[in-house]
Amino acid sequence: GAVVSQHPSRVICKSGTSVKIECRSLDFQATTMFWYRQFPKQSLMLMATSNEGSKATYEQGVEKDKFLINHASLTLSTLTVTSAHPEDSSFYICSARGPGPDTQYFGPGTRLTVL
Amino acid sequence: DAKTTQPPSMDCAEGRAANLPCNHSTISGNEYVYWYRQIHSQGPQYIIHGLKNNETNEMASLIITEDRKSSTLILPHATLRDTAVYYCIVRVLYGNKLVFGAGTILRVKS
Numbered sequence: 001g002a003v004v005s006q007h008p009s010r011v012i013c014k015s016g017t018s019v020k021i022e023c024r025s026l027d028f029q030a031t032t033m034f035w036y037r038q039f040p041k042q043s044l045m046l047m048a049t050s051n052e053g054s055k056a057t058y059e060q061g062v063e064k065d066k067f068l069i070n071h072a073s074l075t076l077s078t079l080t081v082t083s084a085h086p087e088d089s090s091f092y093i094c095s096a097r098g099p100g101p102d103t104q105y106f107g108p109g110t111r112l113t114v115l
Numbered sequence: 116d117a118k119t120t121q122p123p124s125m126d127c128a129e130g131r132a133a134n135l136p137c138n139h140s141t142i143s144g145n146e147y148v149y150w151y152r153q154i155h156s157q158g159p160q161y162i163i164h165g166l167k168n169n170e171t172n173e174m175a176s177l178i179i180t181e182d183r184k185s186s187t188l189i190l191p192h193a194t195l196r197d198t199a200v201y202y203c204i205v206r207v208l209y210g211n212k213l214v215f216g217a218g219t220i221l222r223v224k225s
Contacts, residue, residue, distance in 0.1 A: 004158075034212060043202070044159065044215040093158045095213075102209050106158030 002098040006107035021079045023094030029074035030096035038091040084114045124220040133190040137203030140184040152199040193223045
């Protein structure tokens, strides 16, 4: 099946710094990518939908100025957590709409820890 | 998209069939039932989806009741590697986003 990668898999940063997470579709082109956040023992929460070449659509309650999403190519979307704080520590997962009928493939996730 | 209700957790003996139920009483006629699972600290994995007919693939079977208000995911011979959180999601085909509920924690025990 189609593969989605994320980089880095883990990141630890100091409070106040910005962190960029990359999501790549390795063997297919993805016009639409999604970003989720998951806190411990909770379900995935959709943060935003990213379409190649256009602005991302954010879910209610997600600060677009804090979570910057760029989808500049058909195989890459990035999520930048700006001025990260300890409460932003979470598991961030991307997914990409793939080839074939109604398929969506998920990346392995990035664990962010803000000290 | 319609809401789903799943039991919070289930146990299953290794080698036995795991039957995971899902209620979706408000499902609309054009909404499909999707199942994903998430193994600890990994991204979700697609399992199967269906509209009204029963579906089977190499991973599992999906049984949807005639009134479509509930469904059951069946893992025919559960292994320890099937221990995961299983999510039942209702959505229109080619819908824009997947919304995850709480899911069912399936623990397969030897």
